[in-house]
Amino acid sequence: MMSARDGSGDMDRAAGAPPIDILLIHPPAVKPAEPPLGTAVLLSRLRGRGVRAEAVDANLEAYLHLLDGPRIEAAAGASPPTALHRAARNVSRSLAFLRSLPAAGSFRRYVSAVRHLDAGLSAYRGESGSERLTLGDYAHGGLSEFSPADLARVASGGESTLFSPYFRNDLLPRIARMRPRAVAISVHYRHQVLPAFELAGMVRAALPGTRLYGGGGMFSSWKNALLRSGLRLPAFDGIGFGPGETVLSFLVAGGFADAGYHLEAGGEVEFHPDYGFAPLPDYLSPEPVLPVASSRGCYYRKCAFCPEGVAPTHPYAESDPATFPDLLLDMARKYGVRRFHLTDNAIPVRVLRSVAERGERLRGISWHGFARFGRELLDPGFAASLAASGCSMLQLGLESGSQALLDRMGKGTRVEEASAILRNLSRAGIDAYVYVMLGAPGETERDAERTHSFLSEHAGEIGFLNLSILNLPRDAAFADRGGDGSTAGGEPRGEDDPLGLYRPIPESGGWGRAQARRFLRRRLLCDPAIRAIAARTPPWFTSNHAFFFRRGAAQAP
Numbered sequence: 176m177m178s179a180r181d182g183s184g185d186m187d188r189a190a191g192a193p194p195i196d197i198l199l200i201h202p203p204a205v206k207p208a209e210p211p212l213g214t215a216v217l218l219s220r221l222r223g224r225g226v227r228a229e230a231v232d233a234n235l236e237a238y239l240h241l242l243d244g245p246r247i248e249a250a251a252g253a254s255p256p257t258a259l260h261r262a263a264r265n266v267s268r269s270l271a272f273l274r275s276l277p278a279a280g281s282f283r284r285y286v287s288a289v290r291h292l293d294a295g296l297s298a299y300r301g302e303s304g305s306e307r308l309t310l311g312d313y314a315h316g317g318l319s320e321f322s323p324a325d326l327a328r329v330a331s332g333g334e335s336t337l338f339s340p341y342f343r344n345d346l347l348p349r350i351a352r353m354r355p356r357a358v359a360i361s362v363h364y365r366h367q368v369l370p371a372f373e374l375a376g377m378v379r380a381a382l383p384g385t386r387l388y389g390g391g392g393m394f395s396s397w398k399n400a401l402l403r404s405g406l407r408l409p410a411f412d413g414i415g416f417g418p419g420e421t422v423l424s425f426l427v428a429g430g431f432a433d434a435g436y437h438l439e440a441g442g443e444v445e446f447h448p449d450y451g452f453a454p455l456p457d458y459l460s461p462e463p464v465l466p467v468a469s470s471r472g473c474y475y476r477k478c479a480f481c482p483e484g485v486a487p488t489h490p491y492a493e494s495d496p497a498t499f500p501d502l503l504l505d506m507a508r509k510y511g512v513r514r515f516h517l518t519d520n521a522i523p524v525r526v527l528r529s530v531a532e533r534g535e536r537l538r539g540i541s542w543h544g545f546a547r548f549g550r551e552l553l554d555p556g557f558a559a560s561l562a563a564s565g566c567s568m569l570q571l572g573l574e575s576g577s578q579a580l581l582d583r584m585g586k587g588t589r590v591e592e593a594s595a596i597l598r599n600l601s602r603a604g605i606d607a608y609v610y611v612m613l614g615a616p617g618e619t620e621r622d623a624e625r626t627h628s629f630l631s632e633h634a635g636e637i638g639f640l641n642l643s644i645l646n647l648p649r650d651a652a653f654a655d656r657g658g659d660g661s662t663a664g665g666e667p668r669g670e671d672d673p674l675g676l677y678r679p680i681p682e683s684g685g686w687g688r689a690q691a692r693r694f695l696r697r698r699l700l701c702d703p704a705i706r707a708i709a710a711r712t713p714p715w716f717t718s719n720h721a722f723f724f725r726r727g728a729a730q731a732p
C-alpha cells in the first residue's frame with residue numbers, strides 16, 4: 176500500500192510534468208482516521224471523464240506534520256507541562272502503535288496512545304495563543320467560522336491559523352509545482368472552515384492565475400444565506416452547492432471560464448471512489464478502513480431536528496442495491512482492505528437486503544454504518560444475515576426514549592420496536608452504537624427520565640453510546656411546533672453571524688439546554704450501567720474505531 180512517508184503519493188510529481196486541470200483538496204481539521212470519501216468520488220468521476228485531476232488529503236498531512244516530537248517540543252516552549260513533555264517523547268511510538276493491529280487488542284494501551292497524541296496537539300496554540308486542535312476538532316478563540324468578516328481576515332492573511340506553517344512550507348510549494356488550472360477545496364465540517372479559507376487565500380496569493388472553487392456540505396448549508404444576502408466569500412471564484420460531480424465536470428468542460436459565482440449542481444453523483452491519492456497506512460487507525468456510500472442524502476427525510484429533514488443539501492440519490500456488494504468486493508481487492516465504513520445518513524433498506532443476501536460472497540469483509548430503527552430489523556433472521564455479511568456495528572439514532580417526543584420529532588420510530596431491534600442485533604453479534612440527544616424543543620424532564628429508563632434497561636444490548644445536546648438547524652420548524660402548546664420560535668442563533676447554522680432553543684416549562692446538560696451529567700452518566708458504556712467508547716475517534724473494540728470481538732472481521 177502507498178504511504179505518504181515513502182513519497183509515492185499521486186501529488187509528488189516530477190518537475191517539468193505537464194500542468195494538471197484540477198487539484199482537489201480536503202483541508203484540516205477532521206479526524207484523520209480514514210481517507211475522505213467526498214474527494215475520492217469527485218476524483219473518480221473527473222478521471223473517468225479524462226480530466227487530469229489530482230487530490231490531496233491535506234487534513235491527514237497537516238496532522239502528521241504537527242504530530243512530530245521535535246516540532247511539538249519547539250511549540251511547547253522551554254518549560255512545558257509534564258503531560259506535554261511526556262507526549263512529545265511518546266508521540267512517534269504512539270502514532271506507530273495506533274496504526275498497528277495490536278492497538279485493537281488492548282483498549283488500555285489504545286487509550287494511552289490516543290491521549291499522548293491529543294496532548295501533543297495541545298502544544299499548538301497559534302500566533303494568537305487562542306487556537307485549539309484536538310484529534311477531532313479545531314477552534315480559533317478569536318475568530319468565528321460563521322462570520323464573513325473573520326473569513327475575509329483569515330483569507331487575506333490578516334489572521335493566521337496553526338496550520339499556516341504546513342500550508343506555506345509544505346503544501347503550497349507542491350501545489351505550485353503541479354501548476355493546476357483550478358483548485359477545489361471541499362469543506363464539510365465547521366472545523367475545516369477557517370483553515371480552508373486561509374489555504375484558499377494563500378493559493379490565491381501564490382498562484383494568481385489559478386481558479387479557486389469551494390464546495391462540500393458546509394458551503395451547501397450556507398446556500399440560502401448566501402443567495403439571500405448576495406454575499407461573496409473571499410478568495411473563491413465560485414461556490415458549488417450540492418454534489419460536486421456536476422459542477423466540476425461543467426467547469427472543466429468550459430475551460431474554467433466564468434460561469435457565475437453561485438454554481439448550482441445537477442443530480443449527477445458518483446458512488447465508486449478512487450483512493451489512489453490516499454496513503455492508506457498513514458491514517459490513524461489500527462487497520463485501514465475505507466469509507467463508501469450507497470446513497471446520498473437521506474431516504475427518510477422527515478426528522479424535524481435534522482438538516483437532512485429540514486434543509487437537505489443534496490437531492491437524494493441511491494446506488495444500485497444489486498451491485499453494491501460488488502463495489503465492496505472491488506474495493507477490497509483493489510486496495511487490499513477488509514474494513515468498510517458505510518457513510519450513508521441511513522443505509523437504504525434495499526441495500527441492507529442486498530448485502531444480507533450476498534453474505535457468503537462477502538465473507539472476510541467487515542462493515543458498519545448508520546441504519547434506522549426500521550421494521551426489517553425486527554426479524555431476527557435478517558439481523559443474523561446482516562451479521563453473516565460482515566456487519567460488525569450499526570449506528571442507530573434512538574434520540575429519545577419518549578414516544579411522545581419521538582412522534583413530535585417526526586422520527587418514525589416506535590420505542591417498543593427499538594427494544595426488540597436492540598435485542599435482535601445483540602443476539603446476532605452486531606454491536607449497536609446508539610445516539611441519544613437531550614434538549615429538544617418541548618422536551619420535559621419526564622421525557623428525559625424515559626430516555627434514562629430505556630438506556631438503563633437496554634444497557635446490556637448497547638455496545639456504544641453517543642449522548643449529546645441537540646443543536647437545532649436554523650431552518651427547523653420543530654421549535655415552532657412547541658411541545659406543550661408554547662410558541663417557541665426564536666431568531667437564528669448569532670444574528671451577527673449570517674452564516675450560522677443553528678437557532679436557539681427556548682426553555683419551556685422550566686426545561687431547556689442547561690437542565691438537559693445537567694441531566695446528562697448527573698443522571699445519565701451517574702448511572703453505572705450507562706457510565707460503563709460511555710467508558711468503552713474510544714476517545715476522540717468514537718464510532719470510527721468503536722468496531723475494533725466490539726464486546727467479545729476478535730481482531731478478525
Ligand code: SF4
Pocket residue numbers: 473474475476477478481482483484520521547572
Ligand atoms: S435523523 Fe437520520 S433518518 Fe432522520 S432525516 Fe436525519 S438522516 Fe434521515
